[in-house]
Amino acid sequence: MIKKIFNIILILLITISILPISVYADEPFEIDGKSALLMDFKSGKVIYEKNSNEKLEPASITKIMVLILASEALEKGKIKLEDSVLISENAASMGGSQVYLEAGGSNTVEELFKAICLRSANDAAVAMGEHISGSEEAFLKDMNKKAKELKMKDTKFKNLTGLPDPDHLSSAYDIALMGRELLKHEIVHKWLSMWTTSIKVGKDRDVIQDLVNTNKLIRFYPGANGIKTGFTQDAGYCLAASATKDETTFISVILGSKSSKIRNADSKKLLDYGFSNYESIAINKKGDVIDKISIEKGKKEEAKIIVKNDINLLAKKDSKEKFKKEIKILDTIKAPIIKGQKIGEIVIKSEDEILEKEDLIINKNIEKANVITMFTKLLENLVAE
Known part of the structure; x- marks a missing residue:
């Protein structure tokens, strides 16, 4: 009887010791935060998540969207780094984290970028928004519009700063989408990865604000290059x-x-897990020429087929998985052709599973040949024969 009881206890102990391994097999570590996520930048693949769609206040991480819109405005030529931005009473009145911009003073767009990226300055974020869109309200509208474009389904911005508001919400997944979009703008990388700098503020620009990046990983984690801290x-x-x-x-x-x-x-912990277990594999670069194709009834008889966007896969480092590339192109391509027109796609497979798809496009406009052009080509062919 004693032996039987001992065996039952032993079986229970073994079962209990096995259960946690089974339950937490997909979570190799514990994360303290309410929500967390790890995403591959190139492919957008999520490899770790915890409550990633829970709507929470994002605090100053909000300013990632400010930086996205500012970077777009800079690239489109709507603003310039040397632009002088007049500081409004509204911008100067922002509390919380700030660089103490003075109403009636002025700072350059580049100084505002630095203040947002390093100090997470609320006053600089509002000044930037007002300069780009004309008012804080107009810029806020643009922020929410961009969030919809990025399919940030759990996000609603109520301000430019992340200052407390129960209706100002986002999620870890949406923030990763937003961060991924920002990193596509190379112009902002130099400020995101900057550890220290300084700017001058005040009406007379006689006060020096020394800036130290609030993101301590920039200094203490190898390879760190962004993005944004937040706290309330x-x-x-x-x-x-x-x-x-x-x-x-x-x-x-x-x-x-x-x-x-x-x-x-x-x-x-999240970043270490990613780098230890996964690697990004480049399949094709945007603009890679795949082939040439004949164009029926076109002024030009052939055109290049190019890849519309980068194709990247995330693979486990110890994986022996083999990828297969299939190229599918329309049987007939007739003029007129508009540059960027889809004429096929690349499909990346592993065995029978489709991993990625990307469009193949024509690299230029091709007009339809008129009667004179077609007659000229016919004569050229006859002479050639």
Whole structure:
């Protein structure tokens, strides 16, 4: 009887010891924050998540969207780095994290970029928004419009700064989408990865503000290159971080952590997990020429077929998975052709599973040949024969 009881206890102990391994097999570590996510920058693939669609206050991580719209405006020529931005009473009145811009003073667009990226300055964010869209309200509307374009389904911005508002919400997944979009703008990388700098503020520009990046990973995590911290009492400690090693870049998001120390440690944990286990594989670059194709009834008889966007896959480092590329092109291509017109696609497969698809397009406009052009071509062919 004693032996039987002993065996039952032994079986229970073995079962209990096995269960956690089974339950947490897909979660190799614990994350303190309310929500977390790890995303591959190039492919957008998510490889770790915890409550990633839970709507939470994002605090100053909000300013990633400010930086996206500012970067777009800069690239389109709507604003310039040397533009002088007149500081309004509204911008100067922002509380919280700031660089103490003075109403009636002026700062350049580049100085505002630095203040937002390093100090997470609320006054600089509002000044930037007013300069680009004419008013804080107009810029806020543009922020929410861009969020919809990026399919940030859990996000609603109520201000430009991330200052507390119960209706100002986002999610770890949406923030990763937003961070991924920002990193596509190379112009902003130099400020995101900058550790220290300084700017002058005040009506007479006689006050020096020394700026130190609030994202401590920039200095203390190898390869760190972004993105944005956030903190309020309601939101807790938040961080959207990015890092690059070799050709692989990951974006990690932590929301609602208990302290900056824990937030930073968990961000490192996520990034370490990504770099230890996965690598990005480049299949094709945007603009790669795949082939040439004949164009029926066109002024030009052939055109290049190019890849519309980069094709990247995320693979496990110890995986022996083999990828197969299939190219599908329309049987007949007739003029007129508009540059960028889809005429086929590349399909990347592993065995029978489709991993990625990307459009193949024509690289230029091709007008339809008129009667004279067609007659000229006919004569040229006859002479050639």
